[in-house]
Amino acid sequence: MNPRLSLRVIGLGVCLAQGVHAATATPAGKTKSFIDYFRPIPMQGPLTSELWGAPGVLPRDPHNGLEDTANRYCYWDGQILRGEDGKYRLFASRWDEARGHNGWKDSVGISAISDGLLGPYVDRGLMWPTDQRGKGHNVTALRLPDGRYAVVVSETRQGDVFVSASLDGPWTHLGQIVTHGDVRKRASNYSVMLRPDGRFQIVPRSGQILISETGVLGPYEAQGPSIYPKVAGLEQRDLEDPCVWYSGGRFHIVVNSWSQRRAFHLTSKDGITGWTLRGVAYDPRVDFVRYTDGTVNRWDKLERPAVVIEGGHVVAVTLAVLDVPKDQEMGNDRHGNKIIVIPFDGAALDRDLANAPELPAEPAAMATPAKASEAKS
Template sequence: MYSRFRHAVCLSLACGLMSAPASLAQAPAVPAPAAPAAASGKTFIDYFQPMPAQGPLSREVWGAPAVLPRDPRNGLEATTNRYCYWDGQILRAPDGKYHLFASRWDESLGHHGWWQSLAVRAVSDSLFGPFVDQGLCWPDDQGGKGHNVTALVLPDGRYAVVISETRPGTVFVSKSIEGPWEQLGEITVDAAKWRASNYSVMVRPDGRFQIVPRSGHILISETGILGPYRLQGPSIYPGVAGLTLENLEDPVVWFSGGRYHIVVNSWSQRRAFHLTSQDGISGWTLRGLAYDPRVDFVRHTDGTVNRWDKLERPGVVLEDGHVVAVTLSVLDVPKDDEKGGDRHGSKVIVIPFDGAALDRDL
């Protein structure tokens, strides 16, 4: 996701980037058969729904002309532009409130200040925001350091937040979604030395844990979130017919509609792709375009369209077994143009999604 790591030899986990033995990294992959898009002819991008207004659309907020007017109350943002926000995974608490876990850094540092990012939790009464920043998750542990933030509910009911890129796959847990957060340990892999960055973690229906890294490898743990995880083979990406292999990152993995799904982003092509598999390990097939900033899919119920320059770090919100919303980290200008102390920035947006229809149509 970030230039300093893009050409690294390491591979990434579904919160991260990792390095594997050369024999594994170079193992030939058998191409999976090409799959049609949904029976309706639609692809993932067609199931995004208009965003309900959480407040008036405004031009009196930061942002390039292409993203104005917009709803500053959608998702998580600093309306004063004090912080840049990134990542973004939403969990619903037992009381019905929504908690969004993300990273933030001072906007004065520009976009490339991300390496100083800290993990935060924000709360909203509505799935779509506004999310109110509650502060650092673990201020007494390396000053709250955290990037590539993702979160999930463990089988025992505890909450887990996982950090990579700036930390080595560190897992924090709490009995309460509000904390306090205790460091559980670091994710381990039963292979060569691994370096965690930019990965996604899920609990499979069979109770095992699965990680999909930036590299597209599948890792499975039989013994809990810390692992050890076992590599299931070479990267799935070369075996997916029709999938570009250009600078893929930010995979997010989930299970719905009887299938495993991955959405993975190509940072250089500025678009993402949707893959599915029956077992989550093999037979991954390309279902088509997931999102693209040049397609007018970030739209409001009144028809207003926001054209963000960068859309990255996708996350999904599942309710009743289907995706009901997608979170995206968005930036209004190219990353090098967000220099700090200007009227540009990044935030997390939340877009309604008709996952029930997607699962029905596939």
Template structure:
């Protein structure tokens, strides 16, 4: 363990005031191929996000109905790409929208980058009027489709035999504390991030991974690893403290929005420091132990959202980074974005939010990660 950590540290260099790996995850993102003409007229947004491709990802370009947030993509047997995400009426501010009025939603595309068509109607109309936050989707080990909601709900799972629904409540995620602080799994009532009177409230930022060993793994906001041997509802046994706890390269406060996936023989995690819109990349060989800092996954102080013709959009707020894996490699990442600072996105104005999708060279990324690991594993033996 000490030798592996030393080798990882020796591979770091100092760039722009931040310790970074020589080749980092951020280097594998690709320019976005426009799915239609770049548009400036007749759509919402400050000049910093114009012109843009309104057919990339998911957006209501005229803000007639919806603002979008969260999201994950599932490719179904019909060869379509199904996005499960959150939305709220544009008559709400961003703050009211995600905290109070957020609904679970479903959209479909023939292309992973979009455009995604919002399928109307509430995804689960018979449960809390369709309420949903931090919404993600996934394909379960038994082949059924699942949607998960957290942050403004307790951490519920809805399932369907079809990617188009209807989705029915399966139950609430159960946690086996295993001697750990309950705050690692669930946050206090009213989302204040505290455990009150020995009781706990909502889960938050829940990401569920189908492990190749047949188990389910949850990474919530805290990044404590949780493993279920008994299906998607758990109980999930907490197996660790926050995985970045002893990493000097990673911030220790204001961390959120972890994403997790398995590719190239490694478990990968990204975790966002939202005050600076910078996201860190970590890896582990078993997904539980020995998580290692690998550098920067994303940062917002560069020309990141770039099209193939060189046009760049600068989104002031970029959060909820999630991954789409196809044929064993990450191929696209989803980002929830706002054209203004939070608090400036009010009801019935020209500011809004959408989901942007950026392509990623996952084959090269996985190959290079394996090459990076070879000397580390040699020194450990």
């Protein structure tokens, strides 16, 4: 081989090896990305195999997160807020497992409570039972500047917002989110945050940045088209479930590719422009859902990421998980969904990113398209 060509091939190999997985460099020179900051999960109860689920998710701790061990309900979404009483509330959607995974289209919004961050969370039922029989999906929650709490639902409703003076309700319908500009009219996968500058920001499924100067209902102005095509090296196929937050002086987005079955971590200084790919956020083929005794769970689907921020840093990540491909969860079987809570060292992530350069990223990898039945939810 021509020596110059050989050097080029070696250089290309290094770029591909470092691309999507590269984020920050440790003193030893090892690159780290979001997935490397997950911590082992302390067990809230004994691990057991006497549960529903494929072999890859057994044994597990049913007391982690929100799970129906009787498999009557499937749980999805999962935003956690800590109350002034020190207890944690988890906001989620659920549907009857007997309907299979496609039952999500008729899901309802529920809340659950736990004495500890990791669980177990106890389902407390529908949040707005008299409003469209509790209908709600893509459930997320946040605290408003006036001290009230807001729960936002999309996908099956048009960006509806419910508010309460208490994390325990009652919840009142405030209205629907209003958007201006060239914005996809169907509200889908809304991730909502209160920015440090007092404005509200939404990142929907499309990847656009929407900003409101006047409140949680908007109107939200589109800051331009989707940010995703401008992010060098980012997988462009079937992106969904963005989760946006601010920590360590940066805005962050984790976004999932449902067909490629892995998610990616992006950062920006202003939350609007200059988004940079920082690497893989999570991947079900990597053994990162690990208990402190070394036991690993491998869920087939990891979606709907959300973060828990305490002391200005992410301390845990929630994921809605499914043990088999969505079209194999038929209902009245031994498969199902739950919400898991994984400890996360966000202080270390923010510290490592503090002086990180804007890194180049690899070209999007080629892969086989997934089945259409795997989309959405």
